[in-house]
Amino acid sequence: MNKLKFLSFGLSRPPAKARRPARRYPWLLIRSAGIRFALVYAVVFGLSAFLLAISLWYSTLGLLQRQVESAVRTDIAALLEHETIGGLPSVISAIRGRLADAGGSDGIYLLADPSGNRIAGNLDRWPVGLNNDEVWYQLPVSRNGESSIALLRAENLPDGVRLLVGRDVRARAQLSMVLQKGLIWAACLMVVLGVLGALLIRSLFRRMIGNIATTTRAIARGDLARRVPLTGLGDEFDELAVIINDMLERISRLMDGVRQVSNAIAHDLRTPITRARTRLEDAARYAREPAEMEQAIERAMLDLDGIVAVFEALLRIAEIEAGSRRAAFAVIDLAPLLRDMDELYSAVAEERGLCLQTVIQAPLPVLGDRELVQQAVANLLDNALKFSPPSTVILLTARLEESVVEISVADRGSGIAEQDRDRAMERFFRGEAARNTSGSGLGLALVVAVAQLHNGTLQLMDNHPGLRAVLCIPARG
Amino acid sequence: MRILVVEDDKDVASFVVKGLREAGHTVEHADNGRDGLFLAASENFDAIILDRMLPGGIDGLRLLETLRGQDNATPVLFLSALGQVDDRVKGLKAGGDDYLTKPFAFAELLARVEALTRRGKNDGPATRLLVGDLEMDLLSRTVRRGQHKIDLQPREFRLLEYLMRHAGQVVTRTMLLEGVWDYHFDPQTNVIDVHVSRLRQKIDKPFELPLLHTVRNAGYMLRAEEV
Numbered sequence: 086m087n088k089l090k091f092l093s094f095g096l097s098r099p100p101a102k103a104r105r106p107a108r109r110y111p112w113l114l115i116r117s118a119g120i121r122f123a124l125v126y127a128v129v130f131g132l133s134a135f136l137l138a139i140s141l142w143y144s145t146l147g148l149l150q151r152q153v154e155s156a157v158r159t160d161i162a163a164l165l166e167h168e169t170i171g172g173l174p175s176v177i178s179a180i181r182g183r184l185a186d187a188g189g190s191d192g193i194y195l196l197a198d199p200s201g202n203r204i205a206g207n208l209d210r211w212p213v214g215l216n217n218d219e220v221w222y223q224l225p226v227s228r229n230g231e232s233s234i235a236l237l238r239a240e241n242l243p244d245g246v247r248l249l250v251g252r253d254v255r256a257r258a259q260l261s262m263v264l265q266k267g268l269i270w271a272a273c274l275m276v277v278l279g280v281l282g283a284l285l286i287r288s289l290f291r292r293m294i295g296n297i298a299t300t301t302r303a304i305a306r307g308d309l310a311r312r313v314p315l316t317g318l319g320d321e322f323d324e325l326a327v328i329i330n331d332m333l334e335r336i337s338r339l340m341d342g343v344r345q346v347s348n349a350i351a352h353d354l355r356t357p358i359t360r361a362r363t364r365l366e367d368a369a370r371y372a373r374e375p376a377e378m379e380q381a382i383e384r385a386m387l388d389l390d391g392i393v394a395v396f397e398a399l400l401r402i403a404e405i406e407a408g409s410r411r412a413a414f415a416v417i418d419l420a421p422l423l424r425d426m427d428e429l430y431s432a433v434a435e436e437r438g439l440c441l442q443t444v445i446q447a448p449l450p451v452l453g454d455r456e457l458v459q460q461a462v463a464n465l466l467d468n469a470l471k472f473s474p475p476s477t478v479i480l481l482t483a484r485l486e487e488s489v490v491e492i493s494v495a496d497r498g499s500g501i502a503e504q505d506r507d508r509a510m511e512r513f514f515r516g517e518a519a520r521n522t523s524g525s526g527l528g529l530a531l532v533v534a535v536a537q538l539h540n541g542t543l544q545l546m547d548n549h550p551g552l553r554a555v556l557c558i559p560a561r562g
Numbered sequence: 563m564r565i566l567v568v569e570d571d572k573d574v575a576s577f578v579v580k581g582l583r584e585a586g587h588t589v590e591h592a593d594n595g596r597d598g599l600f601l602a603a604s605e606n607f608d609a610i611i612l613d614r615m616l617p618g619g620i621d622g623l624r625l626l627e628t629l630r631g632q633d634n635a636t637p638v639l640f641l642s643a644l645g646q647v648d649d650r651v652k653g654l655k656a657g658g659d660d661y662l663t664k665p666f667a668f669a670e671l672l673a674r675v676e677a678l679t680r681r682g683k684n685d686g687p688a689t690r691l692l693v694g695d696l697e698m699d700l701l702s703r704t705v706r707r708g709q710h711k712i713d714l715q716p717r718e719f720r721l722l723e724y725l726m727r728h729a730g731q732v733v734t735r736t737m738l739l740e741g742v743w744d745y746h747f748d749p750q751t752n753v754i755d756v757h758v759s760r761l762r763q764k765i766d767k768p769f770e771l772p773l774l775h776t777v778r779n780a781g782y783m784l785r786a787e788e789v
Contacts, residue, residue: 393665394748397645401747404646413647428717429743433756456647460747467750524750 119290123283130282134275138268146261153236153252154221160192160250161240168242176248177205191253193228193235199245208249215239215249223254234258293322297329309337342406342512346399349513353526354392361388391525398527402512405534410454416561417455419490420447423462423483430466438475441466446484452561453539461535464528465494465554471524472498472552488560489541495553506545532556563608563679564588568598568625569641570616574664578611578641581668582675595620602629607636608679611671614642614653623656630657637678641666647746669780673732691726694773694786696765698726707765717742718761725761725774725784734781758782 167175173196180194184207195206203210212224215237222237237251296313303311312333313326368381404410427443434441451458469479477497484491501509508514510533513526529543532554536543541558565582569575570593582589590605592598595616602610602625614622626638638660640653645663653661660674691698695708703719705712714722724741725733735754739745758774766772775783 389665390667397663400645409648425743429753429757430751432760433751433753436756456746459745463745463747463749470751528750 119287119294122290123287126286127279127283130279131275134271134279138271142264142268145264146257149257149260150236153254153257157236157238157250157252161238161248164248164250165240165242173204173242173244173246176242180205191256193226193237193249193251193253195249196242197247197249199247204246206249211247211249212237218247226251228253293326297326300333301329304333309333309340339406345512346403350399353513354395357388357392357395361385361392364388395525395527398525398531399512402527402531402534405457405531405538408538410457410538414452414454416450416452417458418447419449419451419458419483419492419558420445422455422459423449423481423492426459426462426466427481430463430470433470434479437470437473439470439473440476440478442478442480444480444482444484449483449485449490450561451490451539451558453558457535457538458558461532461556462492462494464532465492465556468528468554469494469496469498469552472496474498477551485560490558490560492556492558493553494556495548495551497548497551500547500550500552501545503547509545510543529554563676564590564606565675566598566601566605566607566610567591568593568595568602568610568616568622569613570594571613577668578671581672585672594618595622595625599625599628602636603632603634609675610636610638611641611675612638612658614640614644614649623652626656626658639671639675639678641671650746667779669732669777670734670736673734673737673781676731677728677733677737691723691729693726693729693784694771696726696773696786698723705765707769710768712764714761714764718757718764721757721761722765725782729784729786732777732780732783737781 164176164179167179177196180196183192184194193206193208195208195211196204197206197211198204201211207228209227209230212222212226214224215222218239218241220238222239224235224237226233226235226237228235233253233255235251236254237249240248240250242248293316300311300313312330315323315326317323362385364381364385368378368385372378372381423443423445427441427445431441431443466479466481473479473496479497480493480495482491482493482495505514510529512530514529515524515526529545533543536556536558539558541556544555544557546553546555565587567575567578567582567589569578569591572593575591575593579589579591590601590607592601596618598612598616599620612622612626616622616625620628622640622642629636629638638658640658640661641664642649642653642661643664650661650663659678662671662674689700691700697706699705700723705714705719705722721738721742724738736748738754738758739748762772762774766774771786773784773786775785777783
């Protein structure tokens with residue numbers, strides 16, 4: 086039951102369930118991926134064990150058989166040589182010698198005349214069914230009244246005399262029995278192990294999928310804080326869990342972003358809109374002269390322009406975060422771009438009694454969007470200019486280090502308190518020092534978005550005193 | 563100048579038409595793509611202000627593509643609420659000459675339309691620009707005012723060149739950012755004002771008659787006569 090429940094987690098929405106076609110009953114089991122994996126495991130395990138047993142069987146018994154055959158062959162060859170050299174009597178004496186030597190061993194010999202009577206040997210009579218020469222036979226024989234099984238081969242000698250040489254293979258037959266029994270036991274054990282292994286695999290599988298299923302189901306219900314627990318083994322399931330967690334992390338970041346933006350819109354846009362509206366209504370009610378009216382309208386227009394600017398910055402950040410600009414990425418050299426910015430801003434700095442010092446390494450190749458990097462650096466410089474006390478130095482440096490292009494803008498202003506630095510990169514954050522300055526609180530958020538789009542980072546550091554903003558972008562080429 | 567405005571929003575359209583007429587232009591107005599295309603194709607205009615999203619089955623992009631397909635090279639300025647970089651690129655690729663995002667200041671629209679028509683007229687490769695007694699030689703890259711040689715930084719030279727090419731017209735800060743620095747965003751800092759005032763120091767300060775004028779709520783204008 087449990088299994089069927091977890092099976093359906095992907096389809097848990099009611100309409101999907103209703104649409105699901107009714108399956109025939111026996112296939113319900115196979116529809117469980119856990120059981121499928123377990124079955125596959127059992128079959129693979131069984132097959133490999135079976136193959137192992139077969140090869141064991143053949144290598145053991147086959148080897149014995151071949152050894153016996155070669156011994157018999159050698160024996161026959163020796164006896165035939167006796168016949169060539171010394172005729173039949175020599176063969177007879179050789180056989181007798183062998184029988185006497187070996188005592189009660191496995192050797193089986195029979196020398197028979199054309200009518201089948203024994204001339205020499207230890208077999209009572211010619212075995213039934215042994216008709217052809219030079220062919221292997223495995224037959225029951227009776228040796229000194231004792232019945233047994235033997236591997237035999239016959240050979241024709243001159244004058245119709247026939248020689249039979251063989252080996253008693255009763256021991257081999259016994260071994261085969263033992264092996265057979267052993268293999269049957271092994272097969273039973275194998276089935277048990279296979280089933281146990283399958284169950285283990287299924288439960289492992291189910292636990293992992295179960296973890297993911299529980300988490301994703303909780304997330305689907307709106308509990309976005311849940312994450313897939315890691316087993317710590319670093320296996321494929323952990324890998325999957327990490328990927329899913331990353332995805333969830335990104336989703337929740339995006340959700341946070343949306344929430345933050347809507348809060349911000351509610352607050353940061355409502356305020357200037359209210360101001361503009363109040364000004365206009367005030368003028369409509371109380372303005373006595375055209376000049377007064379004109380002034381009110383003009384200021385309201387300025388307010389609206391401010392709102393539009395905030396709005397555009399928000400859209401721009403959203404556009405960057407969506408990542409569609411990546412399609413237009415090209416390899417660009419940031420060095421001339423930064424020198425242009427230096428030229429553009431140093432005049433402004435001078436005007437305000439500040440000094441913009443620049444150290445730019447060249448070249449600084451990155452894969453990116455020139456306009457966005459321009460805007461990001463412009464935002465950092467805008468901030469530095471805004472917060473610098475008179476006659477201080479702003480330092481713009483750019484260098485290529487360990488295949489990262491590092492652009493740093495450092496000022497001597499009031500800086501950002503350490504506990505605020507992370508939040509400073511969020512939308513609409515205004516630091517204590519920035520309360521009374523103009524600005525939307527979106528500048529650094531845009532820089533962060535640009536950095537992330539380029540797989541880079543923005544770090545805010547203490548410049549003792551002041552702020553050092555470091556934008557890092559991976560270099561290319 | 564004869565200008566065609568294709569814009570379906572009544573308020574925006576009447577505001578634009580009124581403003582353009584006040585600035586001395588002859589204006590035709592169409593409130594949908596079909597009429598707009600008919601007018602644009604059958605009559606001669608010096609410039610067209612075109613909304614992207616229009617009723618009537620033909621949107622701004624289609625209209626422009628059709629027009630360009632008929633070898634009609636009338637300068638077109640897109641005026642659109644679609645402000646993403648992609649939209650802008652699409653508009654310019656379709657054959658638009660400029661792209662202005664709503665909401666807009668009328669001064670910006672007027673300046674850009676007038677700049678467009680000027681661009682259409684003298685495309686010839688001028689080697690010398692002249693405004694009053696200010697003279698720029700584009701080949702030797704020198705600037706003189708009267709008898710005096712004026713030394714300019716490369717960027718100041720380009721700034722002055724842009725202003726001289728648009729002499730007698732209002733040039734807005736964003737136009738200068740785009741045209742001289744190739745920046746397509748507004749920095750929070752008044753970078754343009756600073757650079758223009760430096761340029762003014764060099765070309766106007768020692769002389770009696772100022773050439774570079776600030777136009778309130780709009781931008782700058784280079785002209786020889788008194789405003």
